[in-house]
Amino acid sequence: MTKEERAIKWFSKVDQNQDIDLKTKMKICDMAAMIMLLIIFLVLAIELSLLVGLGGIDVINAATDFLNSISQGRHTKMARIPVIIAGGLICLPLFILPIGLAIIFRNKLIRSQINKIK
Template identity: 40%
Template sequence: MTREEREEKWFSNISGAESISIESKIEICDKAAKRMMIIILGLLTLEFILLFVVGGEIFTRVADFLNRISEGGHTGNHSQGLALTGIIVFLPVFIIPLTAAFSYKNNYLKAELAKIVTSRENTAGKESALPSFTKESESDILHFDTLNFKLAIIQVLMYDLHLLKPEFDIYAFADQYKGKNIDTDSDAIIEPAMNFFKEMEIPKNFAPYVEMLYMDGGNDVYMNIIPQWDGEDDSFDLNEITLEELQQFPNLKKANLMSSDFDKVKEVFEAANIAVEPL
């Protein structure tokens, strides 16, 4: 079965599947198949461990039984019968893992479909009453020398205060992206997403709304750039900052930072009269 045939079969009974692209469905099926395999192998391993702990002699009895019925004949029919008997004997062991895996598959497909559709509707339905990012003159937009500082500001304005609209969603973005297929399970930076934030122009009239920064590994802005980021590396650490950047935000009074060079950036924040602590 090809990936396209699998996609068609798996989504055949799922309502609304026609609203997303074939590429998105294939990607979802690939992820589901991997997770199903993990479930099956995991449950099989657990079952065999339990069987061994509860009664290891079960394996010996099964082996003896199969050996007895295998004696006395080497014809094709006898071999087929032996194979069928083996399948019947071990079938109960596979029922639970297979049932669990296929049940998970259906729920996963529906959940991923709903996630994409909802994100698309939310993105399409949001009409910003704010100035366009791209139509502001240079003097009316905020200037950033440090990308990670800009991302921290975007977290506040877009995801905390919901002022920057529409909110960027990696799943909707990946579904509509015309370039190379985007892996939304990535544990590395998704460059098209990062470029989106790099190129975003933020009007200066948003600056007064920023009163506090709280950089955390689970922040939405980071999850939309590295969806599977564990927060353990320094991808988004704020190790550089300029006083000019900070002085654009007159009401910023407190910041909790992710930084591997905290003492260095602390000096700049304190020079701007901003209380700062390491995360």
């Protein structure tokens, strides 16, 4: 997706988007993307530090042992596919909160930037 496509897509959910030119929309989207990235990394770091700090090392070791046991004895490309799927499902709960918060803040940030311009 190009910057122009991203600006059009992100601003499609905003009511007052016809008054702003594409270049300004692209600048707002660049700023929002950087803030989203920062939010994702900060929330993920907080989650992981809480997991490790509250004794989550045992959970991580159990998940690793489970993933290793899935492909035990098989070393083909087809044997890795179940490990990839299971690993993705195990890690999915860690990424739901950071991405959800980033999307919520993206919409609020875009609306606040539009209000500053007007």
